[in-house]
Amino acid sequence: AQKITQTQPGMFVQEKEAVTLDCTYDTSDQSYGLFWYKQPSSGEMIFLIYQGSYDEQNATEGRYSLNFQKARKSANLVISASQLGDSAMYFCAMREPPKANAGGTSYGKLTFGQGTILTVHP
């Protein structure tokens, strides 16, 4: 079974500084995907960045980058130049590949970590 662990319940960062949110995972699959989502206080889930298990380069999306260390099974999110609007809950998630199981075929459900609350101070 897949498992995602986010060990930081809360993180604080000064505006304009960089911050790293940790995520480790455990899976027996060779092919998988790692996602980060942002959940502001309004509750919606906003996709930030994706890393495929076979991608050799770390993913980047604007101020977001994913520090992917496959051997360590970690997929940390780095936010550069933090802004006040970055204050939110951040979830790491893993997608397993499509596969047959006892109940049918799994089509890439996401397994989420517990989340990290990021607070950006002015």
Added chain:
Amino acid sequence: EPEVTQTPSHQVTQMGQEVILRCVPISNHLYFYWYRQILGQKVEFLVSFYNNEISEKSEIFDDQFSVERPDGSNFTLKIRSTKLEDSAMYFCASRGPGSGGSYEQYFGPGTRLTVT
């Protein structure tokens, strides 16, 4: 930009009542999901739906729950005989046949269900 929509945004119901949460996935998407997030906790997978049938369901998704795609656009989650512990945010998500390599799931804004 196409988006997943959910209605209502907030539903209050009494214990034992039935509720139907509605979702309109992105129009060309083929895979549909429901997730649940109890307040302050992580997001949990409930069920996935493809080709007009459930493809996978979690232990949470027992006989109290059902899903349906009644008209080719809506995707509904029905909860029969609601319990206090069903109070949560319910997210619908959809993804296309192959969004590049990411198979990104697009989430709706959620329906907050409160059972009293």
